[in-house]
Amino acid sequence: DSGVTQTPKHLITATGQRVTLRCSPRSGDLSVYWYQQSLDQGLQFLIQYYNGEERAKGNILERFSAQQFPGLHSELNLSSLELGDSALYFCASSPPSGTVGTDTQYFGPGTRLTVL
Amino acid sequence: AQKITQTQPGMFVQEKEAVTLDCTYDTSDPSYGLFWYKQPSSGEMIFLIYQGSYDQQNATEGRYSLNFQKARKSANLVISASQLGDSAMYFCAMSRIYNQGGKLIFGQGTELSVKP
Numbered sequence: 001d002s003g004v005t006q007t008p009k010h011l012i013t014a015t016g017q018r019v020t021l022r023c024s025p026r027s028g029d030l031s032v033y034w035y036q037q038s039l040d041q042g043l044q045f046l047i048q049y050y051n052g053e054e055r056a057k058g059n060i061l062e063r064f065s066a067q068q069f070p071g072l073h074s075e076l077n078l079s080s081l082e083l084g085d086s087a088l089y090f091c092a093s094s095p096p097s098g099t100v101g102t103d104t105q106y107f108g109p110g111t112r113l114t115v116l
Numbered sequence: 117a118q119k120i121t122q123t124q125p126g127m128f129v130q131e132k133e134a135v136t137l138d139c140t141y142d143t144s145d146p147s148y149g150l151f152w153y154k155q156p157s158s159g160e161m162i163f164l165i166y167q168g169s170y171d172q173q174n175a176t177e178g179r180y181s182l183n184f185q186k187a188r189k190s191a192n193l194v195i196s197a198s199q200l201g202d203s204a205m206y207f208c209a210m211s212r213i214y215n216q217g218g219k220l221i222f223g224q225g226t227e228l229s230v231k232p
Contacts, residue, residue, distance in 0.1 A: 002163070033219065043207065043222040056219055088159060094218060103149045103168070103213040105220060107161035 003027065004108035006091050012114045018079040021111045025072055025093030031055070032074040033094070033105060034066055038087040049074060050097075081115045088112050118143045120208050122223035129198045130231050136183070137193040137226045139208030149213040150191040151220065152182065155205040164206075167191060168213060195228075203230045 003026035013019055025032050034046040045058035049068035060066075063081075068074040078085060089112075092105040119142040129135040141150065152164040167175045167182045175182040183192040191210075195202055205227050209220040 002160075031218065035220070042224055043209075043220075045219040045221070048219060058219055090161060092161075092220075101166075103211065103218060104151070104163060104166050105211075105218065106163055107153070109160045112159070 002106040002108065004091060004093050004106055006089075006108035006111050008111060009109065010112050010114075012116065013081060014116055015081055015083060017081050017115075018077065019081065019113065021076040021078070021089050021091075021113075023074045023076070023091030023093075023108060025074070025091075026106055028095065029093035029106075030072065030096045031094045031105075032068050032072070033092040034060075034074070034076050035090040035092065035107075036087045037090065037110075038084075043090075046076070078113070083115050086113055086115045118145070118148070118210055118212075118221045120210055120221055120223035122208055122226050124226045125224070126227040126229070128229050128231055129195075131200060132197055134194060134196045135198055135228065137195070137206050137208075137228065139191045139193065139223060141189050141191060141208075141210050143189075143210065145212050147213050149211050150182065150184065151209045151211070152180070152191075152193045153207045153209060154202075155207065155225070157204070161207075165193070198230045200230050200232060203228060 005024045030051045033048045046060040048056040066076045088110045092107045148169045150167045154162045165177045181194045205225045208223045
């Protein structure tokens with residue numbers, strides 16, 4: 001158990017719908033990262049937040065958005081869903097800058113999204 | 117740009133034997149970290165081991181060791197005394213370190229099967 005929690009574990013929805021994926025980082029971690037894992041694209045970085053602020057952006061579609069709240073938990077919102085959005089979505093967290101192990105990311109169990 | 121290459125899509129190893137999973141990387145950054153993650157069939161991503169670009173010694177964590185050859189840009193994972201529970205996908209990844217932006221770039225993975 002990495003200490004990162006994600007809900008829900010599974011999500012089945014239809015094209016055109018909107019869903020919200022939730023993540024709670026490990027206690028004390030300030031950074032939250034979102035990744036998408038699909039068969040054709042592999043593991044792709046989407047976005048990073050650090051202590052509530054967006055720190056880096058990767059291959060995140062405009063239909064996707066994320067935020068990190070004052071309590072440090074995070075949400076990834078996916079809208080106008082398409083069949084190709086079906087994937088495993090991971091949240092990861094890492095310790096604060098300047099602390100031991102700050103560069104290591106610990107992953108949650110993932111949310112498996114199926115778009116029908 | 118950073119890139120990770122894993123050239124072995126699948127590998128077999130006999131239980132109790134050692135196995136080496138290959139990983140080569142490309143980056144122009146002087147400060148980077150190299151990581152190995154394990155993904156069992158259940159889907160979670162488990163952090164195994166980390167090597168920093170300035171570390172002089174090869175990293176070890178229990179039965180896992182990272183054979184870091186900087187000049188060759190390789191970061192192979194060695195698993196000693198393989199166990200049936202080691203059967204999984206293994207991903208090599210890299211990121212910038214020292215607060216430069218920590219998104220992970222992943223390789224395509226190697227599927228390891230341990231035979232009894």
